[in-house]
Amino acid sequence: MNRHLKVLVVVAHPDEAEEYAAGTLSLLADRGHHVKVLSTTNGDAGHYTLAPDDLVRRRLAEAYRAAEAIGLADYEVWDEHDGDMVDTQELRQRMLRVIRQWRTDLVLTFTDEGPGHNDNRLAAKLVRSVVGLTSLPNPCRDIPPLAERPAVLRMIDYGSVDRHRHDVAVDITPVLDRKLDACAAHASQFLEFAPAQRDLVAPDAADRAAVDAFILTHWSEYFETPAGAVPALQRAYGDAAGGIRYAESFEIAPYGRALTVAEADALLHG
Known part of the structure; x- marks a missing residue:
């Protein structure tokens, strides 16, 4: 792929793009693509x-630190209540x-169907x-229409793990440290809120080795290669796919610009 893409990541809360797709976003940014995250709530x-x-001020600051780790071009957070x-x-x-x-x-x-957080489903909807x-041309006439509809790929989140289809997969091993940096930037979530919800003892935020190990242990399903993603990895990486420990996967949405698997x-590997 010769031209640089404009990529928009739509999530419902600051930290979700980092948790579910930061490896892929880092790789896209490294290839010169312009990546923006939009969180539909604060x-x-x-x-x-x-x-x-x-909390809103804290999470905005965390989002901007994560954006630097990934190499995002923009990070927008709507002032809608979580x-x-x-x-x-209007929305x-x-x-x-x-x-x-x-x-x-x-x-x-995300997928707009099934269980999980209502905000996540609505952001996708x-x-x-x-x-x-x-x-x-007629809707939103003050902004020129796009030449064609965007393609849409759907990420895993905690409500879609059991129904997600692994159409495309990306080896994130080369940028694992940046995904960990981006997640660790959201200390209010990964080291405070989620541990309190799950009755976990979080490490000191200053101990980055311990923080990385904590995140990899307790959010492993969003880092480690899902079994269902192996065929997609084999298609993209050939014989090397068997050694890929860390990967993110995406499914082709049944709307937006029609896409083949190829x-x-x-889009993700070019």
């Missing part, structure tokens, strides 16, 4: 001791505007609702 519910306003997001025409129009303003070629997001309008491979 994450103000995700803590037991910090007040909402303080857990309160609903599917409205659909806002999503349409972001996709068109970014001149998006590829969207990475907003994408699904408007992606067919992105190339039409075309999806070219």
Whole structure:
């Protein structure tokens, strides 16, 4: 692939792009592609001791540190309350505007179906609702339409692990340290909120070796190669696929620009 892509990653909370796709995003950025993360809520519910306003400021600062680790071109966080997001025409129009303003070629997001966090499903639903309008001239007339609809690939999240289809997989071993850096930047989540939820004893944030080991142990399903991703890795990496310990995988969404598996491979590996 010769031209640089405009990639938009749509999640519901700051830290999710890092948790589920930071390796792939780092590799895309290294190849000169322009990667933006959009969080549709500000994450103000995700803590037991910090007040909402303080938590929003904390999480924004964490997101910007993570962006540096990955090499993102932009990180946008909407001021929508965590857990309160609903599917409205206003938010659909806002999503349409972001996709068109970014001149998006590829969207990475969640599945909008099934169990899991309601905000995650709704963030993906907003994408699904408007992606067919992105190339039409009449909606959102103050922003030029895209030449064609973006392609859409769907990430794993905790609510879709059992139903995710591993259409495309990426070896993230070369950038494992950057995914760990990006996750560790979100200390309010990985070292405070999630451990409190799961009754875990988190290490001192200053002990990076211990932090990395803690994240790799307790979020292993989003780092280590899923068994179902092996065929996709073999297609992309050949005989070397058997030795790939860390990988991220994506499924082709049934909306957006139609993609073959080979075309999806070219988007993530080209």
